[in-house]
Every structure is written in structure tokens, then in C-alpha cells.
Amino acid sequence: MYPHERSLVKQLEKEPFALVGINSDSSPEDLAKVIEKENITWPSFFDGGSTRGPIATMWGVYAWPTIYVLDHEGIIRYQDVRGEQLEQAVEQLLEELKGKSEEERGDNTIQPK
Amino acid sequence: MRAERHALGLLVLLLSTFTVACSHGSPGDAVAELALLEQRDAQYPGWKIAGRLSLVPDYERFTRKYWGTEEALVAQLWLLEQSANQFEAAQYKPTAFLGGKRRARLKVKRVDHLMKGVIRDYIDSPRLADIAKLVGVFTDEQRQHYLNTLIEDSPHREVQAACLFKLAAVAQRRETEEEAQRAQELLRRLIAEYSDVPWEDRTYGELAAARLGPPQIGNPAMEIVGVTWDGTPMRLSDFIGKVVVLDFWGDW
Numbered sequence: 531m532y533p534h535e536r537s538l539v540k541q542l543e544k545e546p547f548a549l550v551g552i553n554s555d556s557s558p559e560d561l562a563k564v565i566e567k568e569n570i571t572w573p574s575f576f577d578g579g580s581t582r583g584p585i586a587t588m589w590g591v592y593a594w595p596t597i598y599v600l601d602h603e604g605i606i607r608y609q610d611v612r613g614e615q616l617e618q619a620v621e622q623l624l625e626e627l628k629g630k631s632e633e634e635r636g637d638n639t640i641q642p643k
Numbered sequence: 644m645r646a647e648r649h650a651l652g653l654l655v656l657l658l659s660t661f662t663v664a665c666s667h668g669s670p671g672d673a674v675a676e677l678a679l680l681e682q683r684d685a686q687y688p689g690w691k692i693a694g695r696l697s698l699v700p701d702y703e704r705f706t707r708k709y710w711g712t713e714e715a716l717v718a719q720l721w722l723l724e725q726s727a728n729q730f731e732a733a734q735y736k737p738t739a740f741l742g743g744k745r746r747a748r749l750k751v752k753r754v755d756h757l758m759k760g761v762i763r764d765y766i767d768s769p770r771l772a773d774i775a776k777l778v779g780v781f782t783d784e785q786r787q788h789y790l791n792t793l794i795e796d797s798p799h800r801e802v803q804a805a806c807l808f809k810l811a812a813v814a815q816r817r818e819t820e821e822e823a824q825r826a827q828e829l830l831r832r833l834i835a836e837y838s839d840v841p842w843e844d845r846t847y848g849e850l851a852a853a854r855l856g857p858p859q860i861g862n863p864a865m866e867i868v869g870v871t872w873d874g875t876p877m878r879l880s881d882f883i884g885k886v887v888v889l890d891f892w893g894d895w
Binding site: 585 | 834838839846848849852856857858859860861862863864865867869870871872873874877879880882883884885886887888889890891892893894895
């Protein structure tokens with residue numbers, strides 16, 4: 531998983547995109563070690579040190595990894611997409627975001643009749 | 644000399660008894676008297692409603708005498724509980740049609756009376772969290788309104804969370820599309836604002852999440868407030884404006 535995530539983050543460096551982890555490892559020290567070893571550049575929440583941490587519980591996560599893709603407004607748009615599908619999902623939402631901001635620019639230039 | 648002292652002691656004793664009997668009791672008396680009432684209440688098992696009801700006048704006298712103390716609130720909540728029990732019994736008894744409806748209406752009136760005092764004089768008490776389940780028995784709008792009042796006016800997050808959860812539970816029970824929507828909104832609000840408030844050995848966040856079920860595509864993501872591995876605070880909403888891949892992971 532890590533190499534793919536790394537490349538996704540690298541590839542979308544300049545885009546309005548973020549990879550956010552929720553980590554269920556047993557201690558912040560363990561997490562720090564993994565981050566160091568695997569060269570993890572993106573942020574992760576530390577979820578209290580167990581798979582029944584508050585964040586996983588609230589999100590009803592019972593299997594790892596679990597992936598959600600959110601659009602720029604924070605709406606859940608995809609769930610459990612992997613590999614190429616994940617990339618496509620992100621691309622699609624980035625397109626949508628670009629489309630929207632262009633539309634807004636368009637709206638501002640509406641001419642009076 | 645000794646006799647004189649005895650006489651004096653007796654006089655003081657008489658005087659103090661007299662003062663207590665005339666004025667409102669002191670807090671120490673409230674504790675002892677409430678313990679006595681609770682002892683009498685404890686002889687009746689939970690289903691012996693009639694037995695417990697025989698204590699109502701004594702509890703009422705107690706609340707009047709010690710109104711303003713914490714003990715009087717405990718007693719008032721006990722009275723509320725009896726009304727809630729009676730209301731439920733009147734509704735579900737097979738003889739409900741024989742005046743049961745009228746009795747239920749009377750109970751509702753009584754709850755209004757009891758709640759008025761509580762809201763007026765005890766709104767700051769953390770004990771009002773217990774009210775959520777008592778008032779939750781009365782599912783009509785007017786009684787549900789008490790829960791809204793507590794959510795807005797209580798300074799305690801435990802009270803607010805308990806009332807929000809009860810409102811959501813009642814809305815879910817109604818089983819209409821509109822109410823289901825409302826229940827979801829309430830549960831999301833609980834998760835967003837009260838996820839750290841404890842409920843027994845869990846939290847309201849967990850309770851609400853269990854009722855809400857896992858997040859659905861098309862719904863707003865639940866807020867996450869937490870820290871990274873080095874303790875830096877972080878929120879999911881920090882990333883609004885970006886496309887976000889949320890990855891629940893572990894290195895195992």
C-alpha cells in the first residue's frame with residue numbers, strides 16, 4: 531500500500547489534494563517508527579492505540595485498510611476504492627473541483643442585459 | 644449545678660427542634676431524611692408501583708421542605724420517575740380504555756408541574772442528565788420540548804448530550820421519513836459536538852455512531868478532532884477545500 535500512496539501524494543503534490551491517515555497502531559512511538567521507516571509524508575491521526583479507538587468506532591470501521599474519498603466540500607463520494615480505481619476517483623473529484631471554480635469565475639463575469 | 648446544666652441542655656434541644664420544625668430544614672437533616680425515604684422506597688421491588696406510590700406524599704413534603712437543596716432535586720426526580728412509570732402503565736394496561744387515557748393526561752399535567760420547578764430552580768445541576776430518560780417516555784411535542792430547553796439552557800455537556808440522544812431515539816421510533824432524517828441530523832450533531840462525553844463506560848460518540856450506522860456515500864463526513872503521532876492537534880475540517888483520501892490504516 532505504502533508505495534502506491536507515496537506515488538499518489540507525489541503525483542498530486544501541486545493539486546488541492548490531501549491524503550489523511552487514521553492510524554490504529556498501539557502507540558505513538560510505533561507510529562513514529564513506521565512513518566520514519568516507510569517515509570510517510572502525509573499526516574495521520576493517532577487513534578488512541580487500538581482498533582477500537584474513538585475515530586474508528588465513530589466511523590464504524592471494522593476492517594483495515596478502509597478508504598473513503600471525500601470531495602472538496604467534505605462529502606463522502608467513494609468508499610473502498612483501491613489502486614487504479616482510487617486514482618480515477620481522485621482525478622474525477624479534482625476535475626469536478628476545477629470545473630466548479632471555473633464556473634464561479636464565469637458567474638462573476640455575467641454581463642447586465 | 645448538674646441539674647441546671649441538664650435543664651439548659653433540654654431547653655436548647657427543645658428550642659432547636661422547634662426552629663427546625665418551623666423553618667426550612669438544614670442541609671444535614673435533608674441528607675438524613677432523604678436516606679430514610681430511600682430506605683422505605685427500597686423495600687418495594689421496581690414493579691411494585693402501588694407500594695412506591697404510597698410514598699409520594701412524603702416525597703412531596705420533603706421537596707417542599709428542602710427546596711433548593713440537592714436532596715430536594717433527587718426527590719423531585721424520584722417523583723418524576725413515578726409519574727413516568729404511571730403514565731406508561733396507564734397506556735399499556737389492558738384496562739386502559741377504562742379511564743386510563745384520562746389518568747395518563749393527569750400524569751402529563753403533573754410532569755409539567757414537576758418540570759417547571761426543576762427548570763426554574765435547578766437548570767444548573769448536572770443531575771438533569773437523568774431527566775432525559777424520564778421525559779423521553781412522553782413522546783408528544785410539548786414534553787419533548789423540555790429536552791430542547793435543557794439542551795439550550797443547561798451548562799453541562801453531559802445533560803445536553805443525554806437530551807440530544809433521547810430526542811434522536813424518540814425521532815427514530817416514530818418511523819416516518821422526516822423523523823428519520825431528523826434523527827440522523829441529531830446523531831451527527833452528537834458525534835460532531837459531544838463525541839467525548841462519557842456514557843457509562845462508553846461515549847455518546849460511540850452510542851450515536853452505533854445508531855447511525857457506518858457513513859454512507861453522499862453524506863457529509865463526520866468531523867474528526869484528534870492529534871498526530873507527535874501530539875499536534877489536527878481536524879478533518881482543516882482539509883475542506885481539498886479532495887481528501889481518508890485512509891484507516893495500521894502497520895501490522
